Amino acid sequence: MRGERAVTAALIASVLASIGLLVVYVFVGGNAQAEGLLLGLALGGMGVAIVIWAVALIDAPVETEARHPMPSPGETRRSARDALDADRIGRRTFLVRLLAGAAGFLGAALLLPAFSLGPAPGNALFQTPWRRGVRVVDETGKPIRPGDVAVDTVRTVFPAGHVGSADGQTLLIRVPPELLTLPDGRGGWAPSGCVAYSKICTHAGCPVGLYRARDHSLLCPCHQSTFDVLRGAVPTFGPAARPLPQLPMEVAPDGYLVATGDFPEPVGPSFWNVTHREGKAGSTPSALPSVRGGEPGPS
Numbered sequence: 023m024r025g026e027r028a029v030t031a032a033l034i035a036s037v038l039a040s041i042g043l044l045v046v047y048v049f050v051g052g053n054a055q056a057e058g059l060l061l062g063l064a065l066g067g068m069g070v071a072i073v074i075w076a077v078a079l080i081d082a083p084v085e086t087e088a089r090h091p092m093p094s095p096g097e098t099r100r101s102a103r104d105a106l107d108a109d110r111i112g113r114r115t116f117l118v119r120l121l122a123g124a125a126g127f128l129g130a131a132l133l134l135p136a137f138s139l140g141p142a143p144g145n146a147l148f149q150t151p152w153r154r155g156v157r158v159v160d161e162t163g164k165p166i167r168p169g170d171v172a173v174d175t176v177r178t179v180f181p182a183g184h185v186g187s188a189d190g191q192t193l194l195i196r197v198p199p200e201l202l203t204l205p206d207g208r209g210g211w212a213p214s215g216c217v218a219y220s221k222i223c224t225h226a227g228c229p230v231g232l233y234r235a236r237d238h239s240l241l242c243p244c245h246q247s248t249f250d251v252l253r254g255a256v257p258t259f260g261p262a263a264r265p266l267p268q269l270p271m272e273v274a275p276d277g278y279l280v281a282t283g284d285f286p287e288p289v290g291p292s293f294w295n296v297t298h299r300e301g302k303a304g305s306t307p308s309a310l311p312s313v314r315g316g317e318p319g320p321s
């Protein structure tokens with residue numbers, strides 16, 4: 023009897039804690055300490071109930087000691103047995119239902135973290151503001167001609183109308199055109215030796231801000247990933263495993279640089295399905311060079 027009361031109390035405590043957790047999350051706006059405490063109570067109540075149930079309520083083997091028979095009259099025994107069985111079955115049914123209810127509330131409470139994941143990113147990881155015909159502009163919004171960029175210098179540029187865009191920021195570098203050995207299909211992407219690569223490092227997303235003209239390399243200051251500007255920004259050193267995506271460009275009739283599409287691959291750090299969406303609409307599909315040309319760096 024005491025065991026049943028204890029199981030009931032523990033399960034009710036678990037239910038109340040689960041309901042409290044739902045209330046704190048949905049109506050109070052969330053509180054990490056309160057949610058942790060209530061989740062602990064919900065799990066603890068369930069655990070205590072299960073332990074007491076197993077120890078005190080589950081029938082152990084019946085041990086009997088021989089003694090002289092002292093039977094009550096048959097009718098008395100029958101009625102006593104019936105009364106006991108009915109009571110036992112009623113209490114057990116109640117406890118089983120209470121256990122199922124507590125498990126249901128606890129399951130609902132455990133689903134709450136899923137609602138904190140925020141909205142699904144959709145196509146956001148695969149698209150930037152770059153589109154066919156969008157002008158290449160500097161940080162003041164001024165359009166750029168190939169002649170505005172000195173050979174072996176780098177500039178940070180943006181798509182017109184999106185100056186400061188996090189995923190549209192791009193490095194524009196001018197190199198002697200005869201040195202370029204870009205991957206197949208990119209022959210026309212670097213007018214007058216102007217090549218453009220995403221500024222977001224493909225390792226962990228730092229801005230790749232350093233250009234070493236001596237060997238035409240872009241360097242990421244965070245973990246020293248190095249990218250070969252002349253060969254499609256393939257990584258030659260450091261932990262980055264993917265090239266910086268290259269922006270396809272041409273010179274418009276008015277002499278200014280424009281994009282001919284978005285980056286052909288997602289910009290920034292790799293994620294599990296990054297290679298599933300190559301060749302987006304509006305850009306030329308390209309192979310992803312994956313061979314590293316130098317010594318492996320630290321991981």
Ligand code: FES
Nearest residue numbers: 223225226242245
């Ligand atoms: S973020 Fe660029 S090397 Fe790590």
